[in-house]
Amino acid sequence: MTTLRDVTTDTVDETRAEALRQELLRHLRGQGNVVNDHVAAAFAAVPRHRFLPDTSLDEAYADDAVITKLNDRGHPVSSVSAPWVQARMLELSGLGRGMRALEIGSGGYNAALMAELVGENGEVVSVDIDPEVTDRAQRLLAETGYDRVVRVQCADGTYGAGAAAPAEGFDAIVVTAQAPDLPPAWSDQLAPHGRLVVPLSFRGIHQVFAFGCEDGHLRSRGQTRCGFVGMQGDNRHTGHTIDLSDGDLRLGLNDDQHADADALRAALASATRTTTWTGVVLRNDEGVLPSLDLWLVATLSPCARIYASSRGVERGLSGWTIAAAATWEGGTLAYTTIRPATGGFELGVHAYGPNREQLADRLAERIRAWDSGGHRGSVEPTLRAYPAGTPVDQLAMGQIIDNRHTRLVISLP
Structure with a gap:
């Protein structure tokens, strides 16, 4: 033809x-x-x-x-x-x-x-x-x-x-x-x-x-x-977004995820923050950030995305305006950020709330494990899709994501 x-x-x-x-x-x-x-x-x-x-x-x-x-x-x-x-x-x-x-x-x-x-x-x-x-x-x-x-x-x-x-x-x-x-x-x-x-x-x-x-x-x-x-x-897409700071920082959740919006907003409003730098550098044009995103979803729960506006970056809330990985626990929120480093950008974690140091360390540890465990851009998690309602004992081991039609399971190979 x-x-x-x-x-x-x-x-x-x-x-x-x-x-x-x-x-x-x-x-x-x-x-x-x-x-x-x-x-x-x-x-x-x-x-x-x-x-x-x-x-x-x-x-x-x-x-x-x-x-x-x-x-x-x-x-x-x-x-x-x-x-x-x-x-x-x-x-x-x-x-x-x-x-x-x-x-x-x-x-x-x-x-x-x-x-x-x-x-x-x-x-x-x-x-x-x-x-x-x-x-x-x-x-x-x-x-x-x-x-x-x-x-x-x-x-x-x-x-x-x-x-x-x-x-x-x-x-x-x-x-x-x-x-x-x-x-x-x-x-x-x-x-x-x-x-x-x-x-x-x-x-x-x-x-x-x-x-x-x-x-x-x-x-x-x-x-x-x-x-x-x-x-x-x-x-079509569903889910919901929680505004955490006057539209400058938003947490996007799937329908099967929940968070205490008032507690997280209070944590951000306190302006008391812990920042932990991981020592992990994303080299220029390396293209491994999607690999890290999947790794975090597969090994960290809960895990979602935080979105910062340009004004939010100017306010120092985030290192970038695109989506960053986030986790939370009660009134504590932690999410990834970056700063310039030789040859690229170093990954770090911003955290707010009463348990900010512990949650920042937990997220930072996952990032370091991805970097040091041979998973960086080479070992991709496996995603399985089972019919909705499939009993847990019939699912593969991994993080479960419940949707309308399917139970997704994401796990390391």
Whole structure:
């Protein structure tokens, strides 16, 4: 399947587009995001600019996401993901010739890449809840000839492909929106040998996991970092946030987590703080912070994310404005911070409340254990997903996260 044969357009633009496409592929190869030759061939074949007609060629072939729709509040609700993310997810999917695949979250371009992987004898079903998104995807796929392989339907992806799901299941299900849970339909519609690739959120972590079937549950088989717009429909994000200091510091909790908001606010208001520095340095461009986040969730309870505003950083509440790992106990709160160090940034812990020294030491000890125990960026925790209500004695050992549809268990291998 070669898209450029299907459409006659301006020769000069198409020649430049081809050059930019090859440049993007070299970049993806060089970064290690594309390893599989079949994935490389897909990126070489699909004209990304045809799925982003309102952007310039340079924007279309930049290794960055492009927002395609905003909601009434100006928040992104649909996008064409960054190529490096799509490449990593397709590598994890294991898609090949003649396979059947389900995409949850339409945009057109990713479905076309999947179509290249499965070939003319394969099948791709692309589902999205937004009729504007599916109409746009259907139109662009038809214009580029990929509608021969891709079938687009407007439906809530929480329920997979519905009646369009093959009886033997999909060889791969690729979710292209941030999901807070794994609905039963996804595992039910997955072939026994198949892969579910999904950007999953829990305890403030946002990572792509590739799951396979194992003894009545799902087990992670690979993962990568990510960033996606949130799912809509019945699997949209829930949880709640506690404001701890006039909007400048907030604690984000899942539905199965609880904290004494008044006690924690009082601790912050006291302005009495302990800061413990760990001696652990994040080297510039090392990219191991997601590994630390997973390690802390797997080995520390409770664990969530603290969010600081720019003003909160100016007030000295936090060392960064992005999410930091946090733990709490009664009216005591501890969370990670950073300061400049030779070659990078040193990790530390801020703690407030009556037991601040003990809780700061506990969090700092977990960070040092990650650094010294051979886990730093090389040993990733395993994530398992069991049906909700599974008795504890039938779960693997590890930290349990209770969601609406699943009991997630995250543990060290």
